[in-house]
Amino acid sequence: MLLNDPCQAATFRFVGCSFDASSGEAQLRYAFDDGAELIERIVFPEAPTLDPARRAAFDAALKLLHLIAGVSYFKAGVPAQIRVEKYAIDRDTADLLDELYLQGLGEFAYQNKLDLRGKIRFPVGAENATAAVSCGLPRRSLVPIGGGKDSLVSVELLKKIGEPATAVWVGNSALIAACAQATGLPMLNIQRQIAPELFELNRQGAWNGHIPVTAINSAILVVAAILYGFDAIAFSNEHSASSATLEYDGQAINHQWSKSFTFERRLHTYLQSHVAADLDYFSLLRPLSELAVTKRFAHLTQYHALFSSCNRNFRILGTRPADRWCGQCPKCHFVFLALAPFCTKPQLVQIFGRNLLDDESQTAGFDALLEYRHHKPFECVGEGRESRAAMYTLSQRAEWREDAIVQRFTHEILPQLDVTALALAPLLQPAAEHLLPARLTAVLDASG
Ligand SMILES: CC(=O)N[C@H]1[C@@H](OP(=O)(O)OP(=O)(O)OC[C@H]2O[C@@H](n3ccc(=O)[nH]c3=O)[C@H](O)[C@@H]2O)O[C@H](CO)[C@@H](O)[C@@H]1O[C@H](C)C(=O)N[C@@H](C)C(=O)N[C@@H](CCC(=O)O)C(=O)O
Numbered sequence: 001m002l003l004n005d006p007c008q009a010a011t012f013r014f015v016g017c018s019f020d021a022s023s024g025e026a027q028l029r030y031a032f033d034d035g036a037e038l039i040e041r042i043v044f045p046e047a048p049t050l051d052p053a054r055r056a057a058f059d060a061a062l063k064l065l066h067l068i069a070g071v072s073y074f075k076a077g078v079p080a081q082i083r084v085e086k087y088a089i090d091r092d093t094a095d096l097l098d099e100l101y102l103q104g105l106g107e108f109a110y111q112n113k114l115d116l117r118g119k120i121r122f123p124v125g126a127e128n129a130t131a132a133v134s135c136g137l138p139r140r141s142l143v144p145i146g147g148g149k150d151s152l153v154s155v156e157l158l159k160k161i162g163e164p165a166t167a168v169w170v171g172n173s174a175l176i177a178a179c180a181q182a183t184g185l186p187m188l189n190i191q192r193q194i195a196p197e198l199f200e201l202n203r204q205g206a207w208n209g210h211i212p213v214t215a216i217n218s219a220i221l222v223v224a225a226i227l228y229g230f231d232a233i234a235f236s237n238e239h240s241a242s243s244a245t246l247e248y249d250g251q252a253i254n255h256q257w258s259k260s261f262t263f264e265r266r267l268h269t270y271l272q273s274h275v276a277a278d279l280d281y282f283s284l285l286r287p288l289s290e291l292a293v294t295k296r297f298a299h300l301t302q303y304h305a306l307f308s309s310c311n312r313n314f315r316i317l318g319t320r321p322a323d324r325w326c327g328q329c330p331k332c333h334f335v336f337l338a339l340a341p342f343c344t345k346p347q348l349v350q351i352f353g354r355n356l357l358d359d360e361s362q363t364a365g366f367d368a369l370l371e372y373r374h375h376k377p378f379e380c381v382g383e384g385r386e387s388r389a390a391m392y393t394l395s396q397r398a399e400w401r402e403d404a405i406v407q408r409f410t411h412e413i414l415p416q417l418d419v420t421a422l423a424l425a426p427l428l429q430p431a432a433e434h435l436l437p438a439r440l441t442a443v444l445d446a447s448g
């Protein structure tokens with residue numbers, strides 16, 4: 001199949017979106033210039049008949065999903081012009097998208113040596129919308145499950161305070177399904193099929209790189225919340241996700257931008273004013289650092305043989321690790337290091353099947369986490385100060401201090417650091433910022 005070269009296109013078109021109530025399939029259509037349509041399909045299983053009170057909210061949510069999910073395709077060509085057909089968007093919507101596309105594609109632009117500043121402009125064709133109204137959403141939470149530790153910590157916090165919740169995931173990962181099953185919560189699995197032509201465009205050399213996938217999952221779950229009736233979407237994005245990966249040319253580049261508090265607040269406000277006034281979008285773990293999360297996860301032994309944070313498990317096309325942890329990537333390195341202060345050594349080695357801290361070939365990977373001679377990796381890992389505090393803690397423990405990577409830290413890196421900045425305890429204190437609805441703030445006490 002030979003497709004138009006998206007890098008030569010003048011315009012990226014949001015061609016239209018639709019929802020088939022009988023099959024539960026949403027179709028999101030895009031194109032470059034007058035090229036073939038790229039159609040993403042998202043299937044909401046056993047979709048109930050839409051409550052008429054929620055019709056307007058559903059239509060607004062579907063358009064928002066169309067606009068946000070377009071980032072996967074837009075990035076293949078990054079044309080100068082954006083056209084939204086079939087419906088018009090207002091200033092607030094355009095501002096939200098301009099920021100999401102610029103910041104969410106920050107890593108993509110940095111890696112591809114592109115400067116997108118001032119170049120992404122969604123066209124405004126409508127007056128600002130009148131304020132959204134409440135649409136009678138029942139009081140219950142959707143908890144997105146990613147297969148990793150964070151969402152499982154959230155699940156257990158919600159159970160502790162008796163919040164009615166459903167575990168939801170996007171895509172067909174068996175690993176995520178097993179974690180969701182183990183929560184014992186009701187489950188909802190939403191299928192997502194990226195337009196296959198995108199993979200062909202990638203093979204033909206289109207622009208490629210990281211996209212703000214949490215924003216896409218968020219928009220899918222907003223549609224689900226309105227369709228099935230949930231008034232809360234409880235993500236599990238920690239405080240540390242707001243820190244930039246690096247600074248470049250005056251711009252903060254954050255791999256995890258769509259997990260940041262900035263994006264959370266932006267989407268939360270937008271949804272309540274433009275989609276449904278009674279829908280709460282927030283992260284339950286926002287006050288917690290990565291280390292505060294791993295401390296809690298260390299006690300959730302029922303999930304230790306099931307979870308994985310290694311993103312190689314979640315590829316659509318590429319090869320996946322045989323045994324849940326590839327042991328080579330930044331996520332494997334970070335989660336090993338961040339759990340180590342809170343687990344016994346045999347427990348941790350059993351989870352990973354090996355001791356990554358006693359493997360000299362992993363030195364560069366751990367150096368990057370410590371921000372020693374490298375910048376923090378482009379992955380969802382904690383702040384450099386968290387990794388340094390965890391490593392320092394291990395260097396003081398008999399069971400870890402002889403291990404190759406820990407020994408090297410002690411002899412080569414530690415003498416260059418200020419020991420007073422390496423304490424674990426301050427990093428375990430909850431931060432004040434969060435958007436939890438009042439009924440859920442009890443989890444902040446339950447998480448102590
Ligand atoms: C699983 C993964 O990390 N994938 C990234 C990887 O993709 P790769 O080519 O190795 O394989 P596939 O996942 O099979 O994807 C094939 C191509 O499809 C495109 N694509 C995929 C999903 C999507 O939503 N939009 C897409 O455009 C893309 O062109 C793929 O090449 O490398 C890609 C290029 O850097 C990344 O775009 C892939 O990232 C996925 C979108 C993904 O799901 N990544 C998450 C695991 C991830 O990075 N999560 C973040 C959360 C932060 C955030 O929301 O920004 C994290 O954990 O750090």
Ligand SMILES: Nc1ncnc2c1ncn2[C@@H]1O[C@H](COP(=O)(O)OP(=O)(O)OP(=O)(O)O)[C@@H](O)[C@H]1O
Nearest residue numbers: 144145146147148149150151169170235236237309
């Ligand atoms: N396929 C998915 N479907 C729904 N939600 C997802 C999916 N993948 C990730 N998420 C959610 O996105 C957020 C960020 O994902 P992230 O990978 O950081 O979390 P995690 O998988 O719970 O933990 P870990 O940091 O150990 O990987 C979490 O709330 C997670 O539940």
